Amino acid sequence: MIKVGDKLPEVTFAQLTAEGMQSPTTSDVFAGKKVVLFAVPGAFTPTCSAAHLPGYIALADQIKAKGVDTIVCIAVNDAFVMKAWADSQNAEEITFLADGGASFHKAIGLTMETGDFGGVRSERYAMIVDDGVVSLLNVEPPKSFEVSKAETVLAAL
Template sequence: MIKPGDTLPEVSFSQLTSDGMKNPSTADIFKGKKVVLFAVPGAFTPTCSESHLPGYIALADQIKAKGVDSIVCTSMNDAFVMAAWAETQNSEEITFLADGGGAFHKATGLTMDTGDFGGVRSQRYAMIVDDGKVTLLNVEPPKSFEVSKAETILAAL
């Protein structure tokens, strides 16, 4: 599993924008920037939609005031699902990146097998990335939601 001090792997994500499908790379997203990246096991799932994402939306201004250039949410959903989820959440402050095939999560060792719930998914986590290097990584134990909360990351900045 990736750890603080490691550089993120070079992969591409999918992002559905008003200009169509984009495929930003890790370098496009993280190079020369301070980024808070958080991941959810699945868009539209209860904890993700009712707590995890809303926390980052509510605290986005305070997080960015700490020198963060962008807040990114990723999941092993496709770009269409991520765009639909973003639209339902009124979340202009957050960048949504799809890792539908799991290239990023497999390369970082941040996957989990949920069996019949949805198969291989991203673990729930949050990280602070400075110029492509992980400076903080908080991975939730199964069925937990504490260390990846927006409040926890804000306190760590």
């Protein structure tokens, strides 16, 4: 599993924007920037939609005021689902990246197998990334939602 001090692996994500389908790489998203990255097991799922994402939406200005360039939400979903979820939550301040094949999450060792629920998914976590290097990593224990909350990350900044 990735740890504090490690550089993020180079992968290509999918992102649906107003300009169409994009394929940003790890370098595109993280190089030269301070980024708060949080991952959810799935878009539109209960905790993710009712608490995790809304916390980051509500605190986006305060997080960015701490010197954060970008707040990224990522899940093992396709770009169309991530865009629909972003739109449904009015999440203009958050960048949504799709890791549809879980290549990023497999590379950082933060996957979980959910069987018929959805197959391979991301674990729930949050990290602070400085110029591509992890400076904070908060991985939730199973069925928990404490250390990856926006409030916890804001306090760490």
